[in-house]
Amino acid sequence: MNTLVLIFSIFTLPSFLTSTEAVVWLFTYCPNTTTFTPNSTFQSNVNRLLSNLSSNANRSSNGFYNVTVQTTNNAVYGLFLCRGDVVGTDACGTCVANATAVARQRCPVEKRVVIWYDECMLRYSNESFFSTVTDWPGLYMRSTQNATDPTFQFNKVIEASVNQAASEAVGDADKFGTNQANVTGLISVYSLGQCTQDLSAMDCNRCLRRAIALLPGCCYGRLGGRYVFPSCNVRYEVYPFYAQNASSAPEPAPGPPPPPLPPPKGKSKIPTSTIVAIVVPISASVLLFVVGYCCITRRAKYKYNEAAADEPSGENDITTVESLQFDFATIQAATSNFSDDHNGYMSPEYAMHGHFSVKSDLYSFGVLVLEIVSGKKNSYFFQTDPAEDLMIHAWKLWRDGTPLELLDPCLRDSYSRTEVIRCIHIGLLCVQENPADRPTIQSVILMLTSYSVTLPLPQQQAFFLRSRAVGNMSEATLDSAQSINKSSPSVYEGSITELYPR
Template sequence: MINHQYMKNMNTLLLIFSIFTLPSFLTSTEAVWLFTFCPNTTTFTPNSTFQSNLNRLLSNLSSNANRSSTGFYNVTVQTTNNAVYGLFLCRGDVVGTDACGICVANTTTVARKSCPVEKQVVIWYDDCMLRYSNESFFSTVTDWPSFYMRNTLNATDPVRFNQVVTASVNQAASEAVGDADKFGTNRANVNGLTSVYSLGQCTQDLSATDCNRCLRMTIDQLPTYCYGRVGGRLVFPSCNIRYEVYPFYAQNATSAPEPAPGPPPPLPPPPKGKSKIPTRTIVAIVVPISVSVLLFVVGYCCITRRAKYKYNEAAADEPSGENDITTVESLQFDFATIQAATSNFSEDHKLGEGGFGQVYKGILSNGQEVAVKRLSRNSGCCSEEFKNEMVLVAKLQHRNLTLRNKDNWIGQDVTRLFQELLEESCTSMKIPDLE
């Protein structure tokens, strides 16, 4: 049992050690579909003028996705009584990459399939949003339709975590309001191992005032849906807020990196002829390795010490001295006592006969019943094997046998017990059912 507990503790220690050596997060650049809104309250007739204008608008949006330097583009296609207004918005960190163009192309395809005759459509992907309508919505804050998403995991300290999230998303919103592209991010530390990454964005047709109003409305509702969760987002057509405990956006595209500490004192020039590896690089490599090794060694010592302590406790509890049943000498009586107890090995006291010899029932002078095994001269077995059998019988935990207490052996129904033990041989014996 000690070895099993020892191995269990070692496995736990190795798991903790592995966590220190694994990367802290994994990121994915693949854009995924989030939500589609296209109510059938306002529809158009297939092959109508409105559909022709809509096709032109979707083609225009898709072709401009790779050309936009800001990740935003809006356009109107209009004929008499058949105007269509549309725009796309790519997430700020994917602007200038293929991800923006691919995402917009996907949304235009989804719009034609999922909303074939609806005039008002909003489609959200992870990397972009597409929106069009038969009514103008440019430069107007729109908070419907909306949706939220949240991580299924809860923070270990939700109060502290929510305080950090609130501060972080507010900072990201402030950066977005002041940014020409209406996009802002922020990173905030929860503790030494966990950081919160936040993002805020508005459509670029909004004024700074309207963008700020939209983002503040979103932030006010965020705790209602995502309080204490390690990730969440709330999305409106005109703006959105999101936070996670991993960098879900490209950090080199952020407009507000976390403030860095002050510059260190200048380093002395390296000796001539030697490698110019910066001291900070060496420290950054050596310190984490040293800490990890130290944690491993300390944990190993603690577990080893604990296992040794448990072993000593177990050894202290084992019987010794007068209670020892590991040697046959502790089970033997002098011959005169045995002879008197069995009436000189009377046939009336005989219980049976096995491979080593005969078994007799004896009654000691104090009235205690005992079973006596007498080694036969013709048994063909050595005395050592006979002794081993006696030790084994003494150790049996059986329903008809009570082992020795502090002072003596107490036998219960020994006749039945030894009848079950008579089928032994020189090298083995039949063990009774130990229920």
């Protein structure tokens, strides 16, 4: 992110697609949030659209086709995109035909569908998405094999190669670009970038750069990886996974430096003056370091003792864990009888039992996160129930699968769906009732900075001084991968498929 050694035990060099070769299914996305009634006018329009797409796949000259089937209040918008190197082959038509069959089988009543294959992508919806960048949902796949040291060199070559492929795609009329770059004399990286052809060059570039920016978190250091959006995708491998253009051969890698000349036979003599010139400065440096360290240590110890002598010792000094524990009466007096002005950020184990730990601060942090997202303070938060605070309200929305309803109305016109949901998720993890279930601050930092980290499901949040409890959340409601995927992630060619819920 010595000679670079890459492992090829999983991958084999594939022969390119022919008319008889099977296409490779990757993922199906069709959430059941918007559905239609079977045997309705909308279903009839979907069937007409799928037949239209399938019949035009073999006739398309550029591997892309979009169409609208519309009747009153029942419009369906759809398109397909074939990988640029399979355009003009039977593989494009075969892939689209398979995708339409999968749509009918796995998404029989869903209105929004995206199906990815290795060779094509098919998409349709009841809302128009033409000429619009769509980066949700996101799907990444990566090889199970790592590049051996030095990974920095390998990652540097990947970054340059995928960026070059993206630049070629932006400037290409069919929005398709590839690149081959050398890692060593024997190992090359093959990269691909592609957008749907209804996008402008600016939107294509924006989509591809977004996908490339997410590659390091999921795939760098692996022998292969890709990031796929409905509007664009990028991919790299250490084998030629696309049909190559003979004119795009890479520049040869520089050869290894010549080996050093062997020393002359016999004993070589080093002059005494050279030995003295080397040993004396080293010895002097070591001596000065030791003397300086001793002086600094003694000075620090003297200052510490002097400060300790000046500071009186009292019964209120915090010297042990027990000194952080207080009885109920003390806590009640300090919080003005648990006034809402004081207990909004205090962890329940500290407020009720005087038990304090590093996880108590994580609780307060979680409350602050939920306040920032909602634009409301926990101490003065009231919805339908006067006894309901911000955390209970956020928990109910999360449990019901509608976390975005917590968002401050002032932000409704400009926000990132993924970031808001992730912040709410992290906030609920921090306010869990059991301190052991709360994450560490190091884990929170990693969750906020890396989308490749899988977040655990939050348990019931902590709340106290309340007369009602909130039931346990259904795991099936909150698992985003389960709710939008009707089949388990696929594993092929040693790669792991994961849905990236942005």
